[in-house]
Amino acid sequence: MLVGLALPFAPRAQAYPPETQAKPSPLLAALKAELDRSMKTYGTQDPPAYYIGYTVTDTQKVDVQGSNGALLNSSEGRNRWLEVSVRTGSYALDNTHKVGERQMQSDTAVVAVPLDDDPEVLRRAAWLETDKQYRAAEEALIKIKTGKEVKVETAEGKAPDFSKEQPHVSIGPEVSIHVDRTPWEAKVRAYTKAFRESAAIINSIVTFSAQAQNVLQVTSEGEQLQYGLIRYRLELFIQGKAPDGMDIERYSNFDWVDPKDAPDDKAVYASEATLRKEMEGLVKAPLIDPTVGPALLTGRAAAVFFHEVFGHRAEGHRQKDVSEGQTFAKKVGEQILPSFLSIVDDTTMKKLGGEDLLGYYQFDDEGVPAQRVTLVDHGVLKDFEMSRSPLVGFSHSNGHGRRQLGATPVSRQGNLIVQSSKTMSDAQLREKFIQMIKEQGKPYGLLIDDIAGGFTFTGRGQPQAFQVQPLVVYKVFPDGKPDELVRGVDIVGTPLAALTKIVATGDKPEVFNGYCGAESGSVPVAAASPEILISELEVQKKETSTDRPPILPPPAHDTVKTGGQQ
């Protein structure tokens, strides 16, 4: 068989524990049969297809959403999508090659396929999409070969376009969820009704979602995968408005995998009480002006900080792309962080300190098994998060090729874990923080308690800067005055400078679970870090609205009897 002859590796069987041994889906054989037929045809064309991959993603989803004490929607659905990837040319140069700053449109084709297990109809869909994809890949390769003649080849561009990886055969059990929506409908009503008790909360939304996703993947390299993943999530979101028009938002979420780990009402109401207290404080809190000085970031805030400032710049494809800033491309083996810090991206980790990690998976979206990757060891840069787009000196994927359904995978973060060998207790860290404020002669330092997220510029056309959006910020005074809640600033900086200003860390890691958006869409990620003390952090004024707050008070808090049932 042509596919087998071309393969440098024999497929490796992945062992599942005996209790989870599973039968292969009948669709796997159908995909394999159509793949073999396609390779026989397109593998002998000019140019030949040297790689074809089929992925079927079956998603069962339950959503229950409430707002202001009522149910917004409650639904359950299932869909099944087929993605077809065809590469023409060779591993060294194929239709995905980026010439200069131009890359051919290479989004994977995605088509809806029947929920019924009907091999014949699935093969028909695969047949049609393979033909479309081959034609697009054929055209792209011709343009690339022509384009190469008029562009200078960069050193980074000399790396192959696609890495050769060990194919795996792994048949895991199919997963499913059985959710009784009625109790969740009652819960989201009650959770959002509780928010109505505060006049500072203009709007509240609580969302419960559950998802079971089963993936089947076959490739012309011999890969045959069947695996599933279940996720549950509860999100609390509230909106308010300060008298000066600034919009204030607070958010918290719970993520779990096993239904028995669902948060109980006590935990949810405790989280609600914190959000409510913060909202009521924030709408009245004074604004602060831009400043530079010492800052203490709590674990969750530090986790987001590392995700934005370091994690995105350690994604492998950014070291290859000539339009990227390539902050760390030439720094492998160099000290980029204080020597007491190490960073791993471990997508094999399911939990940390009892908390489920959203960045866990068995195989990445290019069929490569999840791996633990040491990115920074005692401050020294060692590796990048790699997809199957190799770099010079990094010829293989380490299982970080990820994408949202329908997008082409690129290297992405999974579970970014920051570890420290210079830890202090909370009290010691605060003491050092105050000492630093005094030494710098600053009137106050900033305690960043929560961060919503942020963004970072990695392209060469922009400054290599990051901006993260703190949600809860306190002024900490050196003279022992109580901390003061403030608002209206974003953290800004440049990565190489910011990372070297970390002077100490706490001793308890905290986890941030969220969804990260980038070139290949939105993917679930986790980041974990202990508290960090930074000697110098810059904040700038955040973008704000000037719309007045509502003219009338919320109906439930209106003491005037006009027209209502108050």
Next chain:
Amino acid sequence: MRRAGKIAGVMLLLAALSCATAGVAGAQQDNDHTLQAMHDEMARSKARLELQIPNSDQPVRPFYIEYRILDLEVREIVAEFGDLLSSTHRRNRFMNVSARVGSYKLDSSNFVSDDGFQGFIGPTGSVGIDRDYDSLRQDLWIATDQAFKEAVDTYSRKRGYLSSLARQSDIDDFSKAEPVRLIEPLEAPDWTNRNWEQEAREASEVMRAFSQIHESRVTYYLVYATEYLLTSEGTEIRQNRHFAGIDGGMNAVADDGVPVNHFYATYATRPANLPNVDAVRKGLNVACTELMALRSAPPAQDYTGPVLFEARAAASLLAQVLSPAINGARPPISFSPVLEQMLTGLGGKSDWVAADTTWTRKAFVGRKSPW
């Protein structure tokens, strides 16, 4: 005179309130608190929603407020080649609040500018599906606030723009309408005992016999809706709507590489009135057979001359050609001349209006219209 006018106004208001209360009472018998919440929030807004404008003696108030809620329950079932592709069942409620400031002669409507007021939640959006009182008032409160501020901002821009024109329109911006009150009994969706998923499978299975069909979809749409409308003029409506349709699309490629496609569609006023699966299969079979004939047909040559449109084609043609010409909507006034030109070219909001405008008509030549 002023006093008499005031008394008359109070009496009218009382009359309106008593009618409104009767409507609300009817609605509450079925545990639907939607209209009650709409009434109470509108009363509060009419009485107290105002903005003091600098250099003006009088605060600005809305002279007209309108609340619309659409309660929509939809099942959508899609099948291809005898297999189920998706089956969804959703219920949502959508709110739309509009407010007008100024007067019937000149108000805040129908004006487009580049940098108008941008509320942070907005006057439209999803609201709770529970038909409860408190959550809907909370949603209407913020939506009314946003709609009012948007209207104040737009009115100011519109007046500024119109003052620069040599001649202004002598047509009023808004016409007064007699209040209408219609409270229909709340209707629960009847999905009947038909197995819609199985019907969609069986209907779409017809395409399997046509090996030259590359792609096909059969979609069942089953819709129940309740519309609510409350205006500050006194109009109060709760009305049920229902609709169902089956839509079958198919495509193939002719030997010369030209893609060809065809469709089959049928509609009914209620899901239960949709044709049975045998009738749908027959209809799809005809469409597939026609598509195969089309696929084998020789390419048409350039032609100028008489054309005969069959009835179903003629109706569609007239709809496309006549609709923009007989649409009574006024094109919006725009601060941007380029934008204004574009909007005028589009003929304003070109919602389709039937040629005889008989929206109350439920059947035409023996066939029921979908609404």
